[in-house]
Every structure is written in C-alpha cells, then in structure tokens.
Amino acid sequence: MTTVVFNRRTLLAGSVFVTGVFAAGVSGLLLPARAEGVAPTDSMSGGANNYRKGAPIVDRIGKGGFWMSGSVRRAGDGAPLAGQRIQIWAHTVEGQEHEPQSHGATLTDKDGAFRLEMPQIIPIFGQPHGHLAYDSGEFKTVFLRPVMRSAKETSLEAHFVLQAA
Amino acid sequence: MALIWVALAAAVGVPIAAAAMSPLLAWRGPVYILAGFAGMIALGLVLVQPLLIGGYLTPLSAYRGRRAHHWIGGALVVAVVIHVAGLWITSPPDMIDALLFSSPTPFSPFGVIAMWAIFTVALLAALRRRLGLRLRTWRMVHIPLAIVIVAGSVVHCLLIEGTMETVSKAALCALVLAAAIKVMADLWMRRKRGTLRGESIARQ
Numbered sequence: 508m509t510t511v512v513f514n515r516r517t518l519l520a521g522s523v524f525v526t527g528v529f530a531a532g533v534s535g536l537l538l539p540a541r542a543e544g545v546a547p548t549d550s551m552s553g554g555a556n557n558y559r560k561g562a563p564i565v566d567r568i569g570k571g572g573f574w575m576s577g578s579v580r581r582a583g584d585g586a587p588l589a590g591q592r593i594q595i596w597a598h599t600v601e602g603q604e605h606e607p608q609s610h611g612a613t614l615t616d617k618d619g620a621f622r623l624e625m626p627q628i629i630p631i632f633g634q635p636h637g638h639l640a641y642d643s644g645e646f647k648t649v650f651l652r653p654v655m656r657s658a659k660e661t662s663l664e665a666h667f668v669l670q671a672a
Numbered sequence: 673m674a675l676i677w678v679a680l681a682a683a684v685g686v687p688i689a690a691a692a693m694s695p696l697l698a699w700r701g702p703v704y705i706l707a708g709f710a711g712m713i714a715l716g717l718v719l720v721q722p723l724l725i726g727g728y729l730t731p732l733s734a735y736r737g738r739r740a741h742h743w744i745g746g747a748l749v750v751a752v753v754i755h756v757a758g759l760w761i762t763s764p765p766d767m768i769d770a771l772l773f774s775s776p777t778p779f780s781p782f783g784v785i786a787m788w789a790i791f792t793v794a795l796l797a798a799l800r801r802r803l804g805l806r807l808r809t810w811r812m813v814h815i816p817l818a819i820v821i822v823a824g825s826v827v828h829c830l831l832i833e834g835t836m837e838t839v840s841k842a843a844l845c846a847l848v849l850a851a852a853i854k855v856m857a858d859l860w861m862r863r864k865r866g867t868l869r870g871e872s873i874a875r876q
Contacts, residue, residue, distance in 0.1 A: 553776040599699075604763060632763060633833055658833060
C-alpha cells in the first residue's frame, strides 16, 4: 500500500539511532544546533494495511490484556508532542485486523507518551505485529508496523518523530 | 519397500496434524485456515515430487512414477493457487504487498519466487510436446527451476511464524531438501556414467 523505500530492519535500526541521538541531545552531549538533526520517522512498508480511517478514542480496545505504548516527538528539536491522536490496530484474540473492534485510538500525554490496553496480539500473516498510525493532518501521516520478538510477549512499543505536513 | 510410504506419510502427516492442533486456529477464519493448510500440503507435494521422479516410491514403475509426477505437479499448482487466493481474501493489502515484493515480511519474496517457478514449470510441462523440448533441454530448464522451488519453499516455510509446530516443520523442510539433493545427485551420477545418452535416445 505504501511506497517502500526502506525495509523494516533499516527502519528499526533508524529509529534506534534516532532515539540514541535524541537521548544524547537531552543529556547535553550534543550542541543544540546538532540536535536539530532528529530525523522524522518514515512509514514502514505494510504499515497502512487494514487501516480504517477515524477509529474512535477509547480507554481500552476490547477486554485488554496487552499494552501498546510509545512516544510522539517533533522532528528537528525532538520536543515531545502532547495531545496527539495515535490510532492502533492488530489481529488479536478478539478479532481480525480489518474488523472495527480491533481498532482504537488514544492521545499522547504532556510528555508525548501514549499507552493503550488492547487484546493480546497473535501472529498473522507469519509475524506477530501491530499497526499504528498518526493521521491527524497537522504533521505528515506516518504508519508503523512493529513486530513482537516473540508471540508470547504482552506489550509492544512504537515511536513517532513527526514532521510538519 | 512399504517403509518409504510410511515415512512419507509421517513426514507430511505429522506436521499437518500438529498444525491442526495449533491454538492460533481459534482466532482465524475458515478461508485463512484453508489457505494455511493448502500451503502445508503444497510443501508436502514438493517432497513427493523428487521421490516420484527418482523412482524411490517402490513399487511404482518408472513410467507410473513419471505420470504421477505430472499429476502431482498439477495438484501443486492448485494448492499454491488456493494458498494465495485464500490469503488474498483474508487480507488483500498484505497479499498484494507480497506479490509486488514490497512486503515487510522476509519470507514473502521466497514464497512468491517459488510460486512463479512452479507456474513456469507447469506451463512448460504442459507445452513440452508442442514446443518440441527434448529431454536434455527440458532438464536444463526444469532442474534449475526445481532448485528454486525447493529452496524458495523451504526458506519461505521456515521463516513463517504461524500454525505449524517448529520441530515437525523443520523436519519436513529438511526432508524436502534431502529428497531434492538425492534425486539430483543420482541423476548427475547416472549422466556421469554415460547411461543417460542411451536412455534419452530411447525415450525421444
């Protein structure tokens, strides 16, 4: 669905690198001018698959038991972005990826962090993975598709660095 | 003599039976389940093919083994079509990504390449007489494609985290590789001994 420039591994490596640069910038090891290099997160290939526009903001998707968490920051200075709507969906024990009950959204807190409880993700199409989207329009839309290290894990993280639309 | 049949039944049957007991099935729709099992059956047929053509499935005669190899080849095409169609119905965007080689899953391109190799062999086999392909030419086309099919299928299968149980899946994949290597090594040895020439003249 999305244009593929990078595969998941390079994107993951990239996001780890970005996180490292950000942490280094915060700890004062980098000059403020260098910290402007916090690169935006690119959409992952397959990230937008089975996306549904406008999933409602919910306290929890279904009966819960699994935690999706992450952060949203601004490209350049890496400032945390509060109140950003992040949409989450996956194939879980309560429904397939495309079904409405598998979708929900949440907002980031003042530190740019988000955390949403959802049903246990199970392997689908050969990998246990989740989908996340930033699609509110203020910044450029980003679709992520993080993969769990093991299907037994009960949490998953994804981090966004957004650039102006 | 019967041992090879028992071994073959176990090699294909045990992983399929183990997959049938997977807890993941509870959260899948019937079409997705069918697609998954069609893929496993296809892998089983990829094991049967070299055994048939190598004449290891006694008491089948060489002629009947070759006839069965043709029919099983057709069945392999059908199994792959069910596998791909079922996955397409289950999640169209994921299947389209795979077919366009833009899928994030590392196993997808191996499966898609094996699929095209299977379709190519089947098409050429159906047209072989019309194209007037001699045995030697046919083998020059079929053997490299068979290697692509075997290697692609095995890597595709091993990298998938799905309903198949790990040990029985790895065992089936190892046997698929072993059978393909064995039949090609035998063919090479026969050709080296020079018996091939007489054989191919007799057959043409």
